[in-house]
Amino acid sequence: MTNATYSSSGCKTAFADHYNTDKRGRWNGINIAVMVVSFVLFWPFGLVVLYWILKGRDVRDLPATARSQWHTLRSGGFRRSDNVVFDEYQQTQYDRIKEIQHEIDCRAKRFVQFRKDVQRRKDQEEFNRFMADAPDTRT
Numbered sequence: 001m002t003n004a005t006y007s008s009s010g011c012k013t014a015f016a017d018h019y020n021t022d023k024r025g026r027w028n029g030i031n032i033a034v035m036v037v038s039f040v041l042f043w044p045f046g047l048v049v050l051y052w053i054l055k056g057r058d059v060r061d062l063p064a065t066a067r068s069q070w071h072t073l074r075s076g077g078f079r080r081s082d083n084v085v086f087d088e089y090q091q092t093q094y095d096r097i098k099e100i101q102h103e104i105d106c107r108a109k110r111f112v113q114f115r116k117d118v119q120r121r122k123d124q125e126e127f128n129r130f131m132a133d134a135p136d137t138r139t
Contacts, residue, residue: 026053026056026057027053028058030058030059031049031053031058031059034049034059035049035050035053035059048062049062
């Protein structure tokens with residue numbers, strides 16, 4: 001029997017390679033010590049470590065996984081495959097999305113400026129009416 005399982009999309013995943021299928025987690029001295037220290041230093045880190053342990057992972061894998069995820073986020077948001085053509089296609093799609101986001105941001109800035117100009121014109125008209133209707137107080 002193999003450790004691999006199949007996801008709902010039919011893709012083979014090496015579930016057992018990364019996760020302990022035992023529901024009790026991976027409780028050993030190093031994991032417990034790191035969890036306690038992380039709760040003492042900054043409780044959200046403690047929750048992350050607790051979740052990591054409950055998923056059956058060893059805390060010594062946590063820094064490498066965090067670096068890998070950080071690198072993935074910083075490198076354009078997707079993982080590279082071994083297919084150069086697919087990677088190029090994926091990169092062009094991400095570039096297209098970034099262009100659209102930039103266009104939306106520019107339109108939003110122009111709209112904010114437009115509303116400021118409209119408000120300025122309204123304020124100017126109101127001020128001009130006030131000055132035309134107000135009696136001259138300099139006499």
